[in-house]
Amino acid sequence: MSTPIRTRFAPSPTGFLHLGGARTALFAWAYARRFQGTFVLRIEDTDRERSTQAATQAILDSMAWLGLSYDEGPFYQMQRMARYREVIDDMLARGLAYRCYMPTEALDALREAQMARGEKPRYDGRWRPENAAGKTPPAGVAPVIRFRNPDDGAVAWDDRVKGRIEFANTELDDLVIARPDGTPTYNFCVVVDDIDMQITHVIRGDDHVNNTPRQINIFRALGFEPPVFAHVPTVLGEDGQKLSKRHGAVSVTEYDAAGYLPEAMINFLARLGWAHGNDEVFSPQAFCDWFDLDAISPAPSRFNTDKLRWLNQEHMKRLSPEELGRRLLPFLEKEGLDVAAGPAPGAVAELFRERVATLVEMAQAVRFFYADVTPDAALLAEQIQPANHAALAELFTAFETLPWDRESLNAALKDAAKRHGLKPPQIMMPVRALVAGTLSTPAIDAVLVLLGREKTLERVRRQGSEVRD
Numbered sequence: 001m002s003t004p005i006r007t008r009f010a011p012s013p014t015g016f017l018h019l020g021g022a023r024t025a026l027f028a029w030a031y032a033r034r035f036q037g038t039f040v041l042r043i044e045d046t047d048r049e050r051s052t053q054a055a056t057q058a059i060l061d062s063m064a065w066l067g068l069s070y071d072e073g074p075f076y077q078m079q080r081m082a083r084y085r086e087v088i089d090d091m092l093a094r095g096l097a098y099r100c101y102m103p104t105e106a107l108d109a110l111r112e113a114q115m116a117r118g119e120k121p122r123y124d125g126r127w128r129p130e131n132a133a134g135k136t137p138p139a140g141v142a143p144v145i146r147f148r149n150p151d152d153g154a155v156a157w158d159d160r161v162k163g164r165i166e167f168a169n170t171e172l173d174d175l176v177i178a179r180p181d182g183t184p185t186y187n188f189c190v191v192v193d194d195i196d197m198q199i200t201h202v203i204r205g206d207d208h209v210n211n212t213p214r215q216i217n218i219f220r221a222l223g224f225e226p227p228v229f230a231h232v233p234t235v236l237g238e239d240g241q242k243l244s245k246r247h248g249a250v251s252v253t254e255y256d257a258a259g260y261l262p263e264a265m266i267n268f269l270a271r272l273g274w275a276h277g278n279d280e281v282f283s284p285q286a287f288c289d290w291f292d293l294d295a296i297s298p299a300p301s302r303f304n305t306d307k308l309r310w311l312n313q314e315h316m317k318r319l320s321p322e323e324l325g326r327r328l329l330p331f332l333e334k335e336g337l338d339v340a341a342g343p344a345p346g347a348v349a350e351l352f353r354e355r356v357a358t359l360v361e362m363a364q365a366v367r368f369f370y371a372d373v374t375p376d377a378a379l380l381a382e383q384i385q386p387a388n389h390a391a392l393a394e395l396f397t398a399f400e401t402l403p404w405d406r407e408s409l410n411a412a413l414k415d416a417a418k419r420h421g422l423k424p425p426q427i428m429m430p431v432r433a434l435v436a437g438t439l440s441t442p443a444i445d446a447v448l449v450l451l452g453r454e455k456t457l458e459r460v461r462r463q464g465s466e467v468r469d
Protein backbone atom coordinates (compact mmCIF):
# COMPACT_ATOMS: atom_id res chain seq x y z
CA MET A 1 0.00 0.00 0.00
CA SER A 2 1.33 3.43 -0.83
CA THR A 3 1.85 6.03 1.87
CA PRO A 4 -1.17 8.24 2.41
CA ILE A 5 -0.73 11.68 0.88
CA ARG A 6 -0.28 14.56 3.31
CA THR A 7 0.01 18.11 2.03
CA ARG A 8 0.14 21.41 3.82
CA PHE A 9 -0.40 25.09 3.28
CA ALA A 10 2.01 27.12 5.38
CA PRO A 11 1.29 30.83 5.04
CA SER A 12 3.14 33.52 6.95
CA PRO A 13 0.48 35.78 8.47
CA THR A 14 2.11 39.02 7.44
CA GLY A 15 -0.69 40.21 5.15
CA PHE A 16 -3.88 39.12 3.47
CA LEU A 17 -4.14 36.00 1.34
CA HIS A 18 -3.39 37.19 -2.16
CA LEU A 19 -4.21 35.35 -5.35
CA GLY A 20 -0.85 33.61 -5.64
CA GLY A 21 -1.10 32.33 -2.07
CA ALA A 22 -4.68 31.22 -2.59
CA ARG A 23 -3.66 29.33 -5.71
CA THR A 24 -0.89 27.57 -3.76
CA ALA A 25 -3.38 26.67 -1.03
CA LEU A 26 -5.82 25.43 -3.64
CA PHE A 27 -3.29 23.12 -5.26
CA ALA A 28 -2.17 21.67 -1.92
CA TRP A 29 -5.79 21.16 -0.89
CA ALA A 30 -6.83 19.64 -4.21
CA TYR A 31 -3.91 17.24 -4.24
CA ALA A 32 -4.89 15.92 -0.82
CA ARG A 33 -8.53 15.66 -1.88
CA ARG A 34 -7.69 13.92 -5.14
CA PHE A 35 -5.85 11.12 -3.35
CA GLN A 36 -8.01 10.97 -0.21
CA GLY A 37 -5.11 12.44 1.70
CA THR A 38 -4.83 14.91 4.54
CA PHE A 39 -4.51 18.66 4.14
CA VAL A 40 -2.73 20.44 6.99
CA LEU A 41 -2.84 24.17 7.72
CA ARG A 42 0.22 25.61 9.40
CA ILE A 43 0.58 29.26 10.29
CA GLU A 44 4.23 30.30 10.07
CA ASP A 45 4.11 33.13 12.57
CA THR A 46 7.70 33.20 13.79
CA ASP A 47 8.33 36.63 12.30
CA ARG A 48 6.92 38.39 15.33
CA GLU A 49 7.39 41.87 13.95
CA ARG A 50 5.35 41.28 10.84
CA SER A 51 2.88 38.58 11.87
CA THR A 52 -0.52 39.74 13.04
CA GLN A 53 -3.65 38.12 14.37
CA ALA A 54 -5.64 40.09 11.81
CA ALA A 55 -3.63 38.57 8.97
CA THR A 56 -4.14 35.08 10.39
CA GLN A 57 -7.85 35.75 10.56
CA ALA A 58 -7.88 37.08 6.99
CA ILE A 59 -6.18 33.89 5.80
CA LEU A 60 -8.65 31.69 7.70
CA ASP A 61 -11.59 33.72 6.34
CA SER A 62 -10.31 33.52 2.78
CA MET A 63 -9.85 29.79 3.00
CA ALA A 64 -13.30 29.35 4.52
CA TRP A 65 -14.83 31.45 1.76
CA LEU A 66 -13.11 29.38 -0.93
CA GLY A 67 -14.09 26.17 0.82
CA LEU A 68 -10.49 25.03 1.31
CA SER A 69 -11.15 22.96 4.38
CA TYR A 70 -8.19 21.57 6.27
CA ASP A 71 -8.11 18.27 8.09
CA GLU A 72 -5.47 19.19 10.65
CA GLY A 73 -4.46 22.48 12.21
CA PRO A 74 -4.17 25.34 12.15
CA PHE A 75 -0.84 24.70 13.83
CA TYR A 76 1.06 27.78 14.92
CA GLN A 77 4.82 27.73 14.82
CA MET A 78 5.03 30.06 17.81
CA GLN A 79 3.41 27.30 19.84
CA ARG A 80 6.01 24.78 18.77
CA MET A 81 9.10 26.55 20.13
CA ALA A 82 9.82 23.89 22.72
CA ARG A 83 9.87 21.27 20.00
CA TYR A 84 12.30 23.27 17.82
CA ARG A 85 14.63 23.75 20.82
CA GLU A 86 14.49 20.06 21.52
CA VAL A 87 15.58 19.26 17.96
CA ILE A 88 18.32 21.90 18.06
CA ASP A 89 19.68 20.45 21.32
CA ASP A 90 19.65 17.03 19.77
CA MET A 91 21.46 18.29 16.67
CA LEU A 92 24.09 20.00 18.84
CA ALA A 93 24.58 16.81 20.82
CA ARG A 94 24.99 14.79 17.64
CA GLY A 95 27.38 17.24 15.99
CA LEU A 96 24.88 18.07 13.24
CA ALA A 97 24.86 21.67 14.40
CA TYR A 98 27.27 23.86 16.28
CA ARG A 99 27.53 27.18 18.09
CA CYS A 100 29.15 29.90 16.07
CA TYR A 101 30.58 32.82 18.02
CA MET A 102 31.67 34.90 15.10
CA PRO A 103 30.56 38.47 15.82
CA THR A 104 28.36 40.11 13.20
CA GLU A 105 31.04 42.72 12.43
CA ALA A 106 33.63 40.02 11.75
CA LEU A 107 31.20 38.20 9.47
CA ASP A 108 30.48 41.42 7.60
CA ALA A 109 34.19 42.10 7.21
CA LEU A 110 34.76 38.56 5.93
CA ARG A 111 32.02 38.96 3.36
CA GLU A 112 33.36 42.27 2.17
CA ALA A 113 36.83 40.85 1.74
CA GLN A 114 35.44 37.87 -0.18
CA MET A 115 33.46 40.10 -2.48
CA ALA A 116 36.46 42.35 -3.02
CA ARG A 117 38.28 39.24 -4.27
CA GLY A 118 35.36 38.45 -6.55
CA GLU A 119 34.29 35.47 -4.45
CA LYS A 120 30.83 34.53 -3.34
CA PRO A 121 30.31 35.76 0.24
CA ARG A 122 30.06 32.86 2.63
CA TYR A 123 30.78 31.85 6.17
CA ASP A 124 34.23 30.23 6.44
CA GLY A 125 33.35 27.46 8.89
CA ARG A 126 35.69 28.71 11.62
CA TRP A 127 33.44 27.49 14.44
CA ARG A 128 32.70 24.13 12.88
CA PRO A 129 33.40 21.42 15.48
CA GLU A 130 36.52 20.28 13.66
CA ASN A 131 37.90 23.85 13.57
CA ALA A 132 36.78 24.99 16.99
CA ALA A 133 38.73 22.49 19.04
CA GLY A 134 40.69 24.31 21.68
CA LYS A 135 39.14 27.70 20.90
CA THR A 136 37.64 29.64 23.75
CA PRO A 137 34.38 31.34 22.89
CA PRO A 138 34.82 35.11 23.07
CA ALA A 139 33.23 36.75 26.06
CA GLY A 140 30.00 38.65 25.51
CA VAL A 141 29.10 37.10 22.16
CA ALA A 142 25.82 35.19 22.15
CA PRO A 143 26.32 32.46 19.56
CA VAL A 144 24.09 31.59 16.65
CA ILE A 145 23.58 27.93 15.94
CA ARG A 146 24.57 26.74 12.51
CA PHE A 147 23.69 23.59 10.66
CA ARG A 148 26.77 21.80 9.47
CA ASN A 149 26.08 21.53 5.77
CA PRO A 150 27.78 18.71 3.84
CA ASP A 151 31.02 19.93 2.22
CA ASP A 152 30.81 18.34 -1.12
CA GLY A 153 28.47 16.55 -3.44
CA ALA A 154 25.21 17.97 -4.63
CA VAL A 155 21.64 18.22 -3.46
CA ALA A 156 19.14 17.36 -6.16
CA TRP A 157 15.48 16.67 -6.40
CA ASP A 158 12.94 15.94 -9.10
CA ASP A 159 10.60 18.82 -8.77
CA ARG A 160 7.13 17.78 -9.87
CA VAL A 161 6.66 21.07 -11.67
CA LYS A 162 10.13 22.22 -12.63
CA GLY A 163 11.88 18.96 -13.29
CA ARG A 164 15.30 18.10 -11.91
CA ILE A 165 16.98 20.79 -9.85
CA GLU A 166 20.48 20.48 -8.49
CA PHE A 167 22.63 22.60 -6.20
CA ALA A 168 26.28 21.96 -5.37
CA ASN A 169 26.87 21.80 -1.63
CA THR A 170 29.76 24.19 -2.06
CA GLU A 171 27.11 26.78 -2.93
CA LEU A 172 25.40 26.38 0.43
CA ASP A 173 26.49 28.06 3.64
CA ASP A 174 26.22 26.52 7.06
CA LEU A 175 22.70 27.75 7.65
CA VAL A 176 21.91 29.63 10.85
CA ILE A 177 19.15 27.59 12.50
CA ALA A 178 18.91 29.59 15.73
CA ARG A 179 19.53 33.28 16.33
CA PRO A 180 21.60 34.64 19.21
CA ASP A 181 18.43 34.92 21.31
CA GLY A 182 17.73 31.25 20.68
CA THR A 183 14.79 31.68 18.32
CA PRO A 184 14.84 29.15 15.51
CA THR A 185 14.97 30.34 11.90
CA TYR A 186 12.53 29.83 9.13
CA ASN A 187 14.21 27.10 7.04
CA PHE A 188 14.78 25.02 10.12
CA CYS A 189 11.24 25.25 11.52
CA VAL A 190 9.79 24.27 8.15
CA VAL A 191 11.79 21.06 8.13
CA VAL A 192 10.94 20.10 11.71
CA ASP A 193 7.27 20.78 10.96
CA ASP A 194 7.24 18.90 7.70
CA ILE A 195 8.82 15.94 9.46
CA ASP A 196 6.53 16.04 12.49
CA MET A 197 3.45 16.58 10.35
CA GLN A 198 4.57 13.73 8.07
CA ILE A 199 4.16 15.85 4.97
CA THR A 200 4.60 13.76 1.83
CA HIS A 201 4.22 16.56 -0.74
CA VAL A 202 5.39 20.13 -0.35
CA ILE A 203 3.51 22.28 -2.83
CA ARG A 204 4.58 25.91 -2.57
CA GLY A 205 5.54 29.02 -4.46
CA ASP A 206 8.71 28.89 -6.51
CA ASP A 207 10.17 31.73 -4.48
CA HIS A 208 11.21 28.90 -2.16
CA VAL A 209 13.31 26.97 -4.68
CA ASN A 210 16.51 28.35 -3.16
CA ASN A 211 15.49 27.20 0.31
CA THR A 212 14.80 23.66 -0.78
CA PRO A 213 18.40 22.34 -1.00
CA ARG A 214 19.12 23.69 2.49
CA GLN A 215 15.97 22.07 3.78
CA ILE A 216 16.74 18.77 2.07
CA ASN A 217 20.15 18.66 3.77
CA ILE A 218 18.51 19.17 7.14
CA PHE A 219 15.94 16.46 6.43
CA ARG A 220 18.71 14.01 5.61
CA ALA A 221 20.85 15.02 8.58
CA LEU A 222 17.88 14.29 10.81
CA GLY A 223 17.52 10.89 9.20
CA PHE A 224 14.46 11.55 7.04
CA GLU A 225 13.95 11.33 3.33
CA PRO A 226 12.67 14.69 2.07
CA PRO A 227 9.11 14.90 0.75
CA VAL A 228 8.20 15.37 -2.89
CA PHE A 229 8.52 19.02 -3.89
CA ALA A 230 6.35 20.88 -6.38
CA HIS A 231 7.24 24.54 -6.81
CA VAL A 232 4.44 26.46 -8.39
CA PRO A 233 5.30 29.43 -10.61
CA THR A 234 4.31 32.97 -9.78
CA VAL A 235 1.01 34.53 -10.73
CA LEU A 236 1.65 37.67 -12.73
CA GLY A 237 -0.61 40.68 -13.04
CA GLU A 238 -2.47 41.51 -16.22
CA ASP A 239 0.51 43.57 -17.37
CA GLY A 240 2.92 40.67 -16.97
CA GLN A 241 4.48 42.21 -13.85
CA LYS A 242 4.64 40.53 -10.47
CA LEU A 243 1.23 40.73 -8.82
CA SER A 244 1.14 43.54 -6.32
CA LYS A 245 -1.12 46.11 -4.74
CA ARG A 246 -0.86 48.13 -7.90
CA HIS A 247 -3.09 45.57 -9.55
CA GLY A 248 -6.07 46.54 -7.44
CA ALA A 249 -8.12 43.91 -5.66
CA VAL A 250 -5.56 41.28 -4.83
CA SER A 251 -6.81 39.97 -1.51
CA VAL A 252 -9.07 36.99 -1.98
CA THR A 253 -11.69 38.46 0.34
CA GLU A 254 -11.99 41.46 -1.93
CA TYR A 255 -13.32 39.16 -4.62
CA ASP A 256 -15.96 37.99 -2.19
CA ALA A 257 -16.98 41.59 -1.55
CA ALA A 258 -16.92 42.32 -5.29
CA GLY A 259 -19.55 39.65 -5.89
CA TYR A 260 -17.59 36.71 -7.23
CA LEU A 261 -18.70 33.19 -6.38
CA PRO A 262 -16.14 31.04 -4.56
CA GLU A 263 -16.61 28.24 -7.09
CA ALA A 264 -15.79 30.68 -9.91
CA MET A 265 -12.73 31.84 -8.01
CA ILE A 266 -11.57 28.24 -7.53
CA ASN A 267 -12.10 27.58 -11.23
CA PHE A 268 -10.16 30.72 -12.10
CA LEU A 269 -7.28 30.01 -9.72
CA ALA A 270 -7.11 26.41 -10.89
CA ARG A 271 -6.65 27.55 -14.47
CA LEU A 272 -3.75 29.81 -13.47
CA GLY A 273 -1.04 27.46 -14.59
CA TRP A 274 -2.99 24.22 -14.70
CA ALA A 275 -5.18 22.70 -17.38
CA HIS A 276 -7.29 19.63 -17.98
CA GLY A 277 -7.71 19.25 -21.74
CA ASN A 278 -9.96 21.99 -23.03
CA ASP A 279 -12.11 22.17 -19.93
CA GLU A 280 -12.70 25.77 -18.97
CA VAL A 281 -15.71 25.75 -16.68
CA PHE A 282 -15.70 23.17 -13.91
CA SER A 283 -16.78 22.70 -10.32
CA PRO A 284 -14.41 22.47 -7.35
CA GLN A 285 -15.32 18.77 -7.18
CA ALA A 286 -14.32 18.18 -10.80
CA PHE A 287 -11.08 20.02 -10.13
CA CYS A 288 -10.30 17.73 -7.19
CA ASP A 289 -11.10 14.69 -9.34
CA TRP A 290 -8.74 15.83 -12.09
CA PHE A 291 -5.92 17.65 -10.36
CA ASP A 292 -2.40 16.35 -10.62
CA LEU A 293 0.97 17.99 -10.17
CA ASP A 294 2.30 16.92 -13.54
CA ALA A 295 -0.23 19.09 -15.34
CA ILE A 296 1.01 22.30 -13.67
CA SER A 297 2.77 24.50 -16.16
CA PRO A 298 6.32 25.56 -15.21
CA ALA A 299 5.69 28.96 -16.85
CA PRO A 300 4.25 31.85 -14.83
CA SER A 301 0.59 32.49 -15.46
CA ARG A 302 -1.16 35.79 -15.89
CA PHE A 303 -4.12 37.17 -14.09
CA ASN A 304 -6.97 38.10 -16.42
CA THR A 305 -10.01 40.03 -15.19
CA ASP A 306 -12.13 39.35 -18.28
CA LYS A 307 -11.66 35.65 -17.81
CA LEU A 308 -12.59 35.83 -14.14
CA ARG A 309 -15.73 37.80 -15.00
CA TRP A 310 -16.67 35.34 -17.70
CA LEU A 311 -16.15 32.38 -15.38
CA ASN A 312 -18.19 34.05 -12.69
CA GLN A 313 -21.10 34.51 -15.04
CA GLU A 314 -20.80 30.91 -16.20
CA HIS A 315 -20.94 29.73 -12.60
CA MET A 316 -23.88 32.02 -11.86
CA LYS A 317 -25.71 30.38 -14.77
CA ARG A 318 -25.01 26.95 -13.37
CA LEU A 319 -26.60 27.57 -9.96
CA SER A 320 -30.28 26.96 -9.37
CA PRO A 321 -32.26 30.23 -9.26
CA GLU A 322 -32.96 29.66 -5.57
CA GLU A 323 -29.30 29.17 -4.76
CA LEU A 324 -28.28 32.16 -6.84
CA GLY A 325 -30.94 34.19 -5.06
CA ARG A 326 -29.57 33.07 -1.73
CA ARG A 327 -26.09 34.26 -2.78
CA LEU A 328 -27.53 37.54 -4.08
CA LEU A 329 -29.41 38.34 -0.88
CA PRO A 330 -26.51 39.80 1.16
CA PHE A 331 -25.59 42.01 -1.79
CA LEU A 332 -29.13 43.36 -1.98
CA GLU A 333 -28.99 44.06 1.72
CA LYS A 334 -25.64 45.78 1.32
CA GLU A 335 -27.28 48.03 -1.27
CA GLY A 336 -29.69 49.01 1.48
CA LEU A 337 -32.65 47.42 -0.29
CA ASP A 338 -35.80 46.19 1.39
CA VAL A 339 -35.81 42.68 -0.02
CA ALA A 340 -39.14 41.74 1.58
CA ALA A 341 -40.78 44.56 -0.38
CA GLY A 342 -39.92 43.03 -3.75
CA PRO A 343 -39.89 39.75 -5.64
CA ALA A 344 -37.99 36.66 -4.49
CA PRO A 345 -34.26 37.22 -5.16
CA GLY A 346 -34.09 33.86 -6.97
CA ALA A 347 -36.63 35.01 -9.54
CA VAL A 348 -34.84 38.27 -10.32
CA ALA A 349 -31.46 36.53 -10.31
CA GLU A 350 -32.69 34.06 -12.90
CA LEU A 351 -33.85 36.93 -15.11
CA PHE A 352 -30.63 38.92 -14.81
CA ARG A 353 -27.84 36.37 -14.72
CA GLU A 354 -27.27 36.51 -18.47
CA ARG A 355 -26.69 40.25 -18.25
CA VAL A 356 -24.21 40.75 -15.43
CA ALA A 357 -20.90 39.25 -14.37
CA THR A 358 -20.95 39.70 -10.60
CA LEU A 359 -23.42 39.70 -7.73
CA VAL A 360 -22.61 43.35 -7.07
CA GLU A 361 -23.57 44.22 -10.63
CA MET A 362 -26.68 42.13 -10.26
CA ALA A 363 -27.70 43.86 -7.03
CA GLN A 364 -27.35 47.21 -8.79
CA ALA A 365 -29.21 46.08 -11.89
CA VAL A 366 -32.20 44.75 -9.94
CA ARG A 367 -32.37 47.69 -7.56
CA PHE A 368 -35.60 49.01 -9.12
CA PHE A 369 -37.53 45.94 -7.93
CA TYR A 370 -36.85 46.83 -4.32
CA ALA A 371 -36.59 50.60 -4.29
CA ASP A 372 -38.37 53.46 -5.97
CA VAL A 373 -36.89 54.81 -9.16
CA THR A 374 -36.83 58.37 -10.37
CA PRO A 375 -36.18 58.16 -14.07
CA ASP A 376 -34.10 60.87 -15.56
CA ALA A 377 -36.32 63.63 -16.99
CA ALA A 378 -34.35 63.73 -20.22
CA LEU A 379 -34.79 59.98 -20.65
CA LEU A 380 -38.54 60.28 -20.18
CA ALA A 381 -38.74 63.23 -22.56
CA GLU A 382 -36.90 61.25 -25.17
CA GLN A 383 -39.06 58.15 -24.76
CA ILE A 384 -42.47 59.63 -24.23
CA GLN A 385 -43.48 61.61 -27.26
CA PRO A 386 -46.73 62.77 -28.80
CA ALA A 387 -46.48 59.80 -31.18
CA ASN A 388 -46.83 57.19 -28.45
CA HIS A 389 -48.99 59.02 -25.88
CA ALA A 390 -52.28 57.53 -26.89
CA ALA A 391 -50.90 54.01 -27.20
CA LEU A 392 -49.29 54.21 -23.78
CA ALA A 393 -52.42 55.60 -22.19
CA GLU A 394 -54.43 52.69 -23.58
CA LEU A 395 -51.83 50.23 -22.43
CA PHE A 396 -51.82 51.58 -18.89
CA THR A 397 -55.57 51.27 -18.73
CA ALA A 398 -55.27 47.67 -19.92
CA PHE A 399 -52.70 47.07 -17.16
CA GLU A 400 -55.44 47.63 -14.59
CA THR A 401 -57.39 44.54 -15.54
CA LEU A 402 -55.44 42.16 -17.77
CA PRO A 403 -54.22 38.89 -16.24
CA TRP A 404 -50.74 39.64 -14.83
CA ASP A 405 -48.71 37.08 -16.74
CA ARG A 406 -46.07 37.28 -19.43
CA GLU A 407 -48.32 36.18 -22.23
CA SER A 408 -51.05 38.73 -21.54
CA LEU A 409 -48.56 41.52 -20.93
CA ASN A 410 -46.68 40.74 -24.08
CA ALA A 411 -49.87 40.69 -26.11
CA ALA A 412 -51.02 43.99 -24.58
CA LEU A 413 -47.69 45.69 -25.34
CA LYS A 414 -47.74 44.50 -28.94
CA ASP A 415 -51.39 45.31 -29.46
CA ALA A 416 -50.97 48.83 -28.18
CA ALA A 417 -48.13 49.40 -30.65
CA LYS A 418 -49.95 47.82 -33.55
CA ARG A 419 -53.18 49.71 -33.05
CA HIS A 420 -51.31 52.99 -33.28
CA GLY A 421 -49.01 52.05 -36.13
CA LEU A 422 -45.95 51.93 -33.89
CA LYS A 423 -43.10 49.46 -33.64
CA PRO A 424 -43.05 47.42 -30.38
CA PRO A 425 -39.92 49.18 -29.06
CA GLN A 426 -41.73 52.51 -29.21
CA ILE A 427 -43.97 51.14 -26.49
CA MET A 428 -41.60 48.82 -24.67
CA MET A 429 -38.80 51.35 -24.24
CA PRO A 430 -40.92 54.02 -22.53
CA VAL A 431 -42.36 51.36 -20.22
CA ARG A 432 -38.82 50.32 -19.31
CA ALA A 433 -37.87 53.91 -18.65
CA LEU A 434 -40.91 54.42 -16.44
CA VAL A 435 -40.69 51.30 -14.30
CA ALA A 436 -36.94 50.73 -14.21
CA GLY A 437 -35.41 54.12 -14.98
CA THR A 438 -33.30 52.51 -17.70
CA LEU A 439 -33.75 51.15 -21.20
CA SER A 440 -31.55 48.20 -20.51
CA THR A 441 -33.62 45.48 -18.85
CA PRO A 442 -34.41 41.88 -19.67
CA ALA A 443 -37.69 41.17 -21.55
CA ILE A 444 -40.09 43.80 -20.30
CA ASP A 445 -43.03 41.40 -19.91
CA ALA A 446 -40.92 39.27 -17.56
CA VAL A 447 -39.81 42.36 -15.65
CA LEU A 448 -43.40 43.54 -15.21
CA VAL A 449 -44.56 40.14 -13.98
CA LEU A 450 -41.95 40.27 -11.23
CA LEU A 451 -42.50 43.90 -10.40
CA GLY A 452 -46.22 43.23 -9.94
CA ARG A 453 -49.32 45.08 -11.08
CA GLU A 454 -49.48 47.45 -8.17
CA LYS A 455 -45.96 48.81 -8.44
CA THR A 456 -46.15 48.95 -12.21
CA LEU A 457 -49.31 51.04 -12.12
CA GLU A 458 -47.93 53.26 -9.44
CA ARG A 459 -44.80 53.99 -11.49
CA VAL A 460 -46.42 54.47 -14.85
CA ARG A 461 -49.08 56.71 -13.33
CA ARG A 462 -46.82 58.85 -11.23
CA GLN A 463 -44.00 59.27 -13.65
CA GLY A 464 -45.98 59.05 -16.83
CA SER A 465 -48.68 61.47 -15.74
CA GLU A 466 -48.27 63.50 -18.90
CA VAL A 467 -49.18 60.37 -20.89
CA ARG A 468 -52.67 60.22 -19.53
CA ASP A 469 -53.58 63.87 -20.22
Ligand code: GLU
Binds near residue numbers: 044190204205208
Ligand atom coordinates in the same frame (compact mmCIF):
# COMPACT_ATOMS: atom_id res chain seq x y z
N1 GLU B 1 5.61 30.48 5.03
C1 GLU B 1 6.06 30.45 3.68
C2 GLU B 1 5.40 31.53 2.87
O1 GLU B 1 4.43 32.09 3.28
C3 GLU B 1 5.77 29.14 3.01
C4 GLU B 1 6.71 28.10 3.40
C5 GLU B 1 6.51 26.78 2.73
O2 GLU B 1 5.46 26.55 2.10
O3 GLU B 1 7.39 25.95 2.86
O4 GLU B 1 5.84 31.84 1.81
